[in-house]
Each structure stands twice: as C-alpha cells, then as structure tokens.
Amino acid sequence: MKEIFIERSESLLRIAIKENNELVESIVEEKKSGPIIGEIYKGKIKNIIQGTNSIFVDLGLDKEGYMYYSDELKSKDLKKGDEILVEVIKEPIGNKGAKITHKVSIPGKYVVLDCYSSGIKFSKRINDDLKKEEILNNIAPLEDVCITIRTEGANIALEKLKAEIDKFYEIFKNLDSKMKYSLGTQKLYGDDAILTKILTNNIGNETVKVFVNDEKDFNIINSFVDGESNFKIEKYTGYRGIFDYYGIEKELLKLRHHKVNLPCGGYIVIEKTEAMYVIDVNSGKNIKERSFNKTILETNLEAAKEVGKQIRLRNLSGIIVIDFIDMRDKNQRSLVMSVLQESLRNDKGNVKIFPFTELDLVQIARRRNGKSIYEYMEEECSLCKGRGIVLKLSYIEGLIKNEIIRMKEENSIESFYIEVDSVYKDRVKEDVFSFLKEIDALGNDIYLNYVDGIDGYKIEPLLFQNQKDNLKDYKVNNIEEY
CATH class of the missing domain: 2.40.50.140 (Nucleic acid-binding proteins)
Structure with missing residues (x-):
C-alpha cells in the first residue's frame, strides 16, 4: 500500500510518499521559490x-x-x-x-492534451490494438489540440475518458481566452500542478491512502481522484503537523547524514560538489570469511539498491556519479547495473543511466524536479563564510514550533527556554517578532539564549518559578527593544 502525506503551511508545501510503510520520496515547495514545472x-x-x-x-x-x-x-x-x-x-x-x-500541455489522469500538434496518439505502453481501435472509433479529435491517451486511459470506460478530455479541453479554451484578454504577464494555470502530478504518478491498481491537512488541497484532491476506488483520502485535523505526527520529520532529519550504512557492513557516502553529486561505495566492515571478489560484489549490489532509494528520497538531480568498488568481472558489472536500473525503475524523475566506465564509475542524469532535501533543510554557515553547513533557520523554526505546540496541547505548558546556535543570532535579533510568530509563541513566555556549537536548537519547558528566575536575563520582555 502507498501512503501520501501532504502538509501545507503558510510558506511550505511538503509531500512525503511511503510504500509498505517505508519512506521512498519527499518533495518540498516553498511559496516564494518561484515557478514550478507544469505552470x-x-x-x-x-x-x-x-x-x-x-x-x-x-x-x-x-x-x-x-x-x-x-x-x-x-x-x-x-x-x-x-x-x-x-x-x-x-x-x-x-x-x-x-x-x-511554447509547446504547452496539460496532463490528466488518463490523457495529456497539448497545443503543438493534433490528432489522437497513444502511450508506447499501450499494446492492445483492439482498444486503440475502439478509442479511435469513439473519441473525436479536437481542433488544434492533440490528445495522448496515457497507459491508465486504456483501462477505463470510454465515458470516463471522454469526460476528462472535455474537462481539459475547457481548460485549454479558457487559457486561450485569458491569453487574449488578460492584462500583463502572469500565471494562467498550475496552482495545483504539484498535487495533480503526484496523484497522476500514483494512479494504478495499488491502494493509495492520502493524508492532507489543508481544506483547499483536500477539495482539489477529492475532485481529481473522484471515481478512483483505490484512493482513500483523510482530512487531518490534529494540532500537530502531519510530518511530526506520523514520524516523517525524524526520518527527513536522518537524510542530513552523508553516510548510509549497508546491511553487509559496507556503506555509501553522498557528497555534493559544485557541479554534481558524488556517491562513493566502501566495503567498510564487510570482511566476512569469503573470497574478496564475493565481498566486492555483495557490497556493490547492496550499494546499487540503496543508491536508487537515496536518489529518490533526497531528490538528487543533475549529474550523479557513483564510484563502485573496482570489479574486473564483466558479469559482476552487469549484475550491479541491473540492480541499479531496477532500483530506479519506479522513479518519475526522467532518469538516464550510462554504462560503467573503465574506472567502475556510473553516471546518472536526473532531471531537476523541485529542490533537493539539502536545499530545503540546509544553508551555508554565515560565521565561517560558507565553509560549513547548518540547518536553515526556517526549518529550525518549524521544528521548534512542533515541540511548542505539542507541549502546550498535551501538558498546558506556557513558558519555554530555547537555545539556538549563535550562527542565527543576528537574524533572530533583527526580527525577533517574526521568530516568535514562526514558532507559534507570541502569547508565551520565551527565554531565548544563543550558544556556540549546538546542532540547531534545544527547547525545555519551564514548570517552576525558580527556573524562570534563574533564566530571567534571557527572557524576551519587549519585542521591539530586544
């Protein structure tokens, strides 16, 4: 079973996908991040x-x-x-x-309409000639618009197919009207582009459960998957964030680690350079009593499987180079390549895998689709002039907010002591009001301290008056003067 978790806040849209209770994909879009694919x-x-x-x-x-x-x-x-x-x-x-x-297209669940050709086309995966003939005999071509029948479109009733074609043709006509009569440059379509793309990519025979916290998103999803019996939608109304409640936040934080251990005792290391991502495979503790060649093959096979998983999880894109442990046997290379291809088979990121080089390097090209997990979570350290990486202040604010909300709701706590790394001091003090607003603490007693060398933040509830007295120098008394 697949589970899709959709959490929207004022500044972020975050989507996580689990397959059989294992996190396999994460997508993040910031409100101020600019245009996204499909708009x-x-x-x-x-x-x-x-x-x-x-x-x-x-x-x-x-x-x-x-x-x-x-x-x-x-x-x-x-x-x-x-x-x-x-x-x-x-x-x-x-x-x-x-x-x-200029080749504008609108993808749906069953069809794709585009305005740069005409007629009716079929997905390459549709091999049923009788079904193709049935569709061609019953679906009329549209003027100046091409209809491409997607794979799932060959498995539904004609009435359902016609309904989606009519729906998206109306969108095309509205686009044409807006293009002619609207004033100035502007976005005409695509406010829900990411949501519809995620849903389209996950339509199939498998049961999909969707958890969503935003009312507007809930209605968009309900409308889009109307009639899909394998989709179950649940409106989340809890006081905690979806990612916090379902434990996804903790799993995302683990992705900051560049080293990923393999079951055999080996490991991979994922590093970003200016031009590409480099993934290094190491045998590590995989020193069982067996031939050296078998050790290498076992480590490389497990690494190939894990690399595909990590590429999707971290949303790595551009050029990705994998440095496998040297293999002299061509058959071993072929086995490793097969596992790598299989691990990326379900990736919707338009991936191209190139053959092994003489140095046992494999190059992967993956189209950029949103930000990587690093771009969303991390930033250069302002104190060391970019030589180090720290958690983004906006991400830390979200983590602190989750803890404050949980303690307020579950334990009626109203006073908190917070430590953040000194690297954030200038930005927080410049606009402490915004900081308190982002952590949902404008109505609370906050004692704020800046400490060198801590990993992000620390937060403690203050239950007794003597705790507050001991920390009085750190109390945020007057927001404007602080």
Whole structure:
C-alpha cells in the first residue's frame, strides 16, 4: 500500500510518499521559490539572441524564463514585445531563470492534451490494438489540440475518458481566452500542478491512502481522484503537523547524514560538489570469511539498491556519479547495473543511466524536479563564510514550533527556554517578532539564549518559578527593544 502525506503551511508545501510503510520520496515547495514545472504563463518576449538561439521571456517574476529559439519559432517571425503562451519545464536554479517551452500541455489522469500538434496518439505502453481501435472509433479529435491517451486511459470506460478530455479541453479554451484578454504577464494555470502530478504518478491498481491537512488541497484532491476506488483520502485535523505526527520529520532529519550504512557492513557516502553529486561505495566492515571478489560484489549490489532509494528520497538531480568498488568481472558489472536500473525503475524523475566506465564509475542524469532535501533543510554557515553547513533557520523554526505546540496541547505548558546556535543570532535579533510568530509563541513566555556549537536548537519547558528566575536575563520582555 502507498501512503501520501501532504502538509501545507503558510510558506511550505511538503509531500512525503511511503510504500509498505517505508519512506521512498519527499518533495518540498516553498511559496516564494518561484515557478514550478507544469505552470503555464502569459509572457512577453524581452530578447531574442540569434547567436545562442535563445529567447528570453518576461513571466512577471524576478527572473526571465528562457527557451530554445527553434526553427519552428523562427518561422513565426517573433519579435521583442510579442506576447507568448509558455509552460515551465525546468525550475530556476542559481542565477538562471526557469526553462520554458511554447509547446504547452496539460496532463490528466488518463490523457495529456497539448497545443503543438493534433490528432489522437497513444502511450508506447499501450499494446492492445483492439482498444486503440475502439478509442479511435469513439473519441473525436479536437481542433488544434492533440490528445495522448496515457497507459491508465486504456483501462477505463470510454465515458470516463471522454469526460476528462472535455474537462481539459475547457481548460485549454479558457487559457486561450485569458491569453487574449488578460492584462500583463502572469500565471494562467498550475496552482495545483504539484498535487495533480503526484496523484497522476500514483494512479494504478495499488491502494493509495492520502493524508492532507489543508481544506483547499483536500477539495482539489477529492475532485481529481473522484471515481478512483483505490484512493482513500483523510482530512487531518490534529494540532500537530502531519510530518511530526506520523514520524516523517525524524526520518527527513536522518537524510542530513552523508553516510548510509549497508546491511553487509559496507556503506555509501553522498557528497555534493559544485557541479554534481558524488556517491562513493566502501566495503567498510564487510570482511566476512569469503573470497574478496564475493565481498566486492555483495557490497556493490547492496550499494546499487540503496543508491536508487537515496536518489529518490533526497531528490538528487543533475549529474550523479557513483564510484563502485573496482570489479574486473564483466558479469559482476552487469549484475550491479541491473540492480541499479531496477532500483530506479519506479522513479518519475526522467532518469538516464550510462554504462560503467573503465574506472567502475556510473553516471546518472536526473532531471531537476523541485529542490533537493539539502536545499530545503540546509544553508551555508554565515560565521565561517560558507565553509560549513547548518540547518536553515526556517526549518529550525518549524521544528521548534512542533515541540511548542505539542507541549502546550498535551501538558498546558506556557513558558519555554530555547537555545539556538549563535550562527542565527543576528537574524533572530533583527526580527525577533517574526521568530516568535514562526514558532507559534507570541502569547508565551520565551527565554531565548544563543550558544556556540549546538546542532540547531534545544527547547525545555519551564514548570517552576525558580527556573524562570534563574533564566530571567534571557527572557524576551519587549519585542521591539530586544
């Protein structure tokens, strides 16, 4: 059984997926993080650079989007200032804006509609010619829009298929109308792009249970999976966050560790460089009484399985290089490659695995889809000028908030002593009101101290007056003067 946990707060949308009670995937989107894959914008062309075949488009955001100036676009005689309908296909990274395309498409559960071709097409996985013929005989093509039948679309009643096509065709017509009559550059579609993508990726015969805390998200999901008997949706109304209540927060924190132990006694180490992720495989304590070649094979096989798991869990993207322990036997390499491919078979991240090099390196290219767990949880240390990594202040605030809410609700505690690392001191003191608001403690007595070298934070309930008296120098008395 699959379980999908969806937690929305003022600044974050967090999604975790479990399979058979094991965490397999985590997705995080920050409200201020910019455009995400699948969103559709009305843009205005800002620049066309012939030398690099690039078009830069104002999306009404901080950074311009960019796309390839193809022969097809050249034939349209586009010029600076023209308005254009575009879709985000790659999120911004660093100083680079979002990568976009004029080939706009809208994916559903059973079909994908796009406006850059016409007719009816089928997923490559649909091999039933009789089913294809039935669909072609009963579904009418749309004007200026192509219908692609997804794999799941071949397994449902025609009425259901027609209903989804009609629904998304109406969206396309609305997009066309908004494109013509709306003023200025703006987002036209995709507020629930991440939710619908996650749900679409998990539609199948397996039972899926969805836990969601936000009313609007609950209604969107209910509408999207209407009629899907394998989907069970539960509105979470507890006082604690979903991730905290179901223990997901603790599992995410473990992902900060770069070393991952293997059952055989070996381990892998995951490191990020400027250009790529590097995963090193080590035999470690795997020194059982057997041949050295068998030890190497066992360690590499377990590593290959774990690497696929960690790539999904940590949402690693771009170039990933795995340094396996040297193997001289081609058959062993083939076995390890098969396990690695199987471990990434269910990954929806558009993964390409390249063959072993002579140095037993395997390269993986994985399309960026949201932030990695590191980008969401960690930041450079401001005191050591980027030479160290610490938890993000926003993430620490969320962890403290979980503990304060739990102690207030379960034990009626109203006073708390909090320690945070000195690295956060300037930012907290600059706007202590926002800090107290983020940790849900504006109405509480807070004693705040900054300590060097602690890993994130520490929080203790204050039950007795003598505890408060001993800590009076740390009390946040006047927010504006603090």
